[in-house]
Amino acid sequence: MSQPSLLPDASDLWQACTERLAQEIPEQQFNTWIRPLLARVSESGDRVTLAVANRFKMDWIRAQYAGKISAALEAAAGRQVMLELTLAAREPAQRTSMPTQRSAHMYQPPVFAELPDSPVPEAKVDTHKHRLNNALTFATLVEGSANRMARAAAMHVAHNPGQLYNPLFIYGGVGLGKTHLMHAIGNQLLADKPGAKALYIHAEQFVTDVVKSYQKKTFDEFKERYHSLDLLLIDDVQFFANKERTQEEFFNAFEALLTKKSHIVMTSDTYPKGLADIHERLVSRFDSGLTVAIEPPELEMRVAILISKAESEGASMPEDVAFFVAKNVRSNVRELEGALRKILAYSRFNQKEVSIQLARDALKDLLSIQNRQISVENIQKTVADFYKIKIADMYSKKRPANIARPRQIAMFLAKELTQKSLPEIGELFGGRDHTTVLHAVRKIAAERQTVSELNQQLHVLEQTLKG
Numbered sequence: 077m078s079q080p081s082l083l084p085d086a087s088d089l090w091q092a093c094t095e096r097l098a099q100e101i102p103e104q105q106f107n108t109w110i111r112p113l114l115a116r117v118s119e120s121g122d123r124v125t126l127a128v129a130n131r132f133k134m135d136w137i138r139a140q141y142a143g144k145i146s147a148a149l150e151a152a153a154g155r156q157v158m159l160e161l162t163l164a165a166r167e168p169a170q171r172t173s174m175p176t177q178r179s180a181h182m183y184q185p186p187v188f189a190e191l192p193d194s195p196v197p198e199a200k201v202d203t204h205k206h207r208l209n210n211a212l213t214f215a216t217l218v219e220g221s222a223n224r225m226a227r228a229a230a231m232h233v234a235h236n237p238g239q240l241y242n243p244l245f246i247y248g249g250v251g252l253g254k255t256h257l258m259h260a261i262g263n264q265l266l267a268d269k270p271g272a273k274a275l276y277i278h279a280e281q282f283v284t285d286v287v288k289s290y291q292k293k294t295f296d297e298f299k300e301r302y303h304s305l306d307l308l309l310i311d312d313v314q315f316f317a318n319k320e321r322t323q324e325e326f327f328n329a330f331e332a333l334l335t336k337k338s339h340i341v342m343t344s345d346t347y348p349k350g351l352a353d354i355h356e357r358l359v360s361r362f363d364s365g366l367t368v369a370i371e372p373p374e375l376e377m378r379v380a381i382l383i384s385k386a387e388s389e390g391a392s393m394p395e396d397v398a399f400f401v402a403k404n405v406r407s408n409v410r411e412l413e414g415a416l417r418k419i420l421a422y423s424r425f426n427q428k429e430v431s432i433q434l435a436r437d438a439l440k441d442l443l444s445i446q447n448r449q450i451s452v453e454n455i456q457k458t459v460a461d462f463y464k465i466k467i468a469d470m471y472s473k474k475r476p477a478n479i480a481r482p483r484q485i486a487m488f489l490a491k492e493l494t495q496k497s498l499p500e501i502g503e504l505f506g507g508r509d510h511t512t513v514l515h516a517v518r519k520i521a522a523e524r525q526t527v528s529e530l531n532q533q534l535h536v537l538e539q540t541l542k543g
């Protein structure tokens with residue numbers, strides 16, 4: 077009996093495409109813009125529809141990445157592929173009922189399988205000026221020790237804007253729920269005060285707005301737009317690095333909003349003082365309210381997230397399977413969501429109940445990658461061999477260039493090839509501060525772009541380590 081062919085094609089072609097894109101696009105941008113996309117491939121394989129969470133993201137992806145995505149798709153497919161962008165369905169809960177013979181553990185279609193064949197006409201899509209995704213609320217955010225403090229602070233701000241914790245600065249690694257928390261604040265505020273002026277914006281869009289208002293000489297409108305808000309939610313402020321004019325405009329907006337007791341919430345991949353190439357006067361203001369971290373979720377929280385996400389997809393996940401997945405997918409919540417999506421899809425296409433064995437089969441690529449996971453010790457040894465220095469020099473305080481540089485390269489590779497955090501890497505390199513690691517990572521990443529000899533050496537090292 078032939079199986080529905082949509083999903084395997086979709087995941088294969090899109091997987092191949094994203095692997096190419098990951099080589100081309102800086103990691104931060106890849107994680108922000110490409111990784112969350114949901115793909116659907118037409119049966120003939122010549123049309124790919126990408127579901128994007130909201131209109132802003134759609135505009136941004138169209139402007140910045142559509143060309144690259146098309147090229148990568150065509151390279152992966154070996155023929156012309158038409159690319160379409162569409163807005164993702166907002167309410168996964170509103171799904172058609174499943175055939176009754178399916179058990180509770182069977183898969184229900186993921187959101188992207190429910191997309192219409194042709195893109196949603198943009199005019200019909202409900203766009204809000206506040207750009208909030210109403211699915212991202214406090215109710216759908218699972219609480220655990222990793223986000224308890226950030227969640228409590230966010231809840232306080234949502235109910236009492238303009239008072240304590242202003243600005244609220246939330247930082248943490250990729251895919252840990254920072255954006256979700258911001259939207260939750262905005263949605264809660266609007267639920268309490270429907271007339272409030274709230275705006276969620278990604279820092280890159282703010283940069284674009286500054287540039288546009290310069291080009292069109294529309295600064296009055298720009299100021300009116302930003303300075304009149306009650307709540308400004310601005311995501312990934314590390315993107316302001318080296319953007320002088322943007323930083324100045326953000327500073328002005330910041331001061332204006334704080335003076336009128338409007339609330340500002342920011343997120344970033346690092347805490348304020350860890351931000352590079354951002355003016356000190358901004359950094360000190362970022363830190364002047366409350367700064368809270370979101371940590372990677374611990375095991376029990378990962379289990380709770382899986383069970384809750386499965387429920388919201390209309391499926392149920394037995395606890396033993398959730399534990400199995402949570403033990404094996406440790407990096408962040410976005411990866412957990414990806415694993416869950418795979419398992420549910422696998423269950424559907426094979427008409428089998430969700431079980432540990434099914435999860436093992438559905439995630440076999442991911443699990444086999446983890447089995448040959450690269451350790452920091454292995455990186456240190458390989459890099460030391462390559463540059464002919466002693467392994468002990470990786471931990472030593474020695475600073476001559478012939479030692480310091482390989483050490484920086486090893487730190488860079490540790491960040492790139494392992495799931496370790498900056499402080500953990502610092503610890504494994506003789507108890508160094510995480511800012512030292514951050515400096516090394518940024519330095520080597522930047523040099524790699526311009527110094528081809530270094531790029532080649534890194535390539536050899538990466539190949540050696542990946543085996």
Ligand SMILES: Nc1ncnc2c1ncn2[C@@H]1O[C@H](COP(=O)(O)OP(=O)(O)OP(=O)(O)O)[C@@H](O)[C@H]1O
Binds near residue numbers: 107249255256
């Ligand atoms: N505690 C949680 N409970 C439920 N869902 C969560 C939780 N944390 C994160 N998520 C989900 O994980 C996904 C990634 O979260 P989000 O986009 O908020 O991460 P982020 O920290 O902003 O990442 P990035 O730095 O890549 O922008 C989202 O779908 C979000 O809803």
